[in-house]
Amino acid sequence: MDLNNIIFVENYSQLLDMKKLIQKNEFVSFDLEANGLHRYPEKVCLLQFATDKNIYLVDPLIIEDISPLREIFVDDSIQKIIHASGYDIRCLDRDWGFRIKNIFDTSIAASFIGSNKLGLNSLLNEHLSLNLPENKIFQKADWTNRPLSKDLIKYASEDVLYLKTLRDILINKLDKLGRLEWVIEEFHLLESIRYEFKNEETAYLSIKGTGVLDSRSLTILSCLYKFRDLEARRRDKPPFKIISDRKLVEMSNNWKDEIKKLDNISFKKNAFYLRLFKAFEKGINCEIKPRPKVEKKIIKISHDDQINMKERLHHLKSWRNRMSKKLNIAPSLVWPLASLNRLSKKSHKFELELFDISIRDWQKKIFSKDLDQFLSSLLKI
């Protein structure tokens, strides 16, 4: 198969035809392109599927109802081969509530055979000796625009063209290393990823740098944040292109100066500044929104214990690094850091830690005996 086998799917009956053909396969390669860099709210603009025979480019901006695709995504008997699938899974959930079953993620698979660079082009280069040009222009394109240029069509198609071949090579290598079971467990966990809609009322609190703001400035920030969001929708542009996060915090902090600056602008000529001014006014005059208190559990630990914990954590991290080198996989894949942190406390029971949901079955199988022993030797410290 090559780029001559591209089929454009631009209406409902073509979509049904494609669905029937894909359903005859045990796998389908998949990717999508969205417009988050250019539009707001972001939406999916192109869905790419590839079988052994064809590449399908589905246009969800023209086809009103793409719900037949749901059957492909939830079908456990069709493997969806996706590169770095997290983003795609969230987009499909956000725009259509689609769930995906039976995922093969080429990025995760590669991370378990020790590939350092996990970008698609790097993996194609490493495992297939393919040299595709890294093209930032296409990555940053506005996929909302039609017609899609020849270059964009080629780029979108190449994103799915080699996934099956890459998968076969990775499976072979994983099998030889005895790690197929490990990645299958990771793939299963991907199925429960959901898009998390942000809470519009509290989203401003998660902007970086709000810690320095007094309560009035913080209240003003909440109003400016809402203003920016509305403005982004009005212009169909992402919020960061209206006003950056940093600038928003700065403006809230120096609100007195900002108001003075606005005094010199003629609102008649610029409705944007009038709306900005009103947002300031609202924030200045409304009741103060107190910063929500974060409940922190205060556990008293003696100074000596703290030093011991630090030392144990240091040793646990070295243990993890040793395993990481031995198996040639990233330390974070060996064992979660948060778990090592808990284990550095003397009182924490190792058997209990094994029940934590962040610990994979394969990790327990491979490392728990070794880690348990290592931990016992440490606790003598």
Ligand SMILES: [Zn+2]
């Ligand atoms: Zn892509």
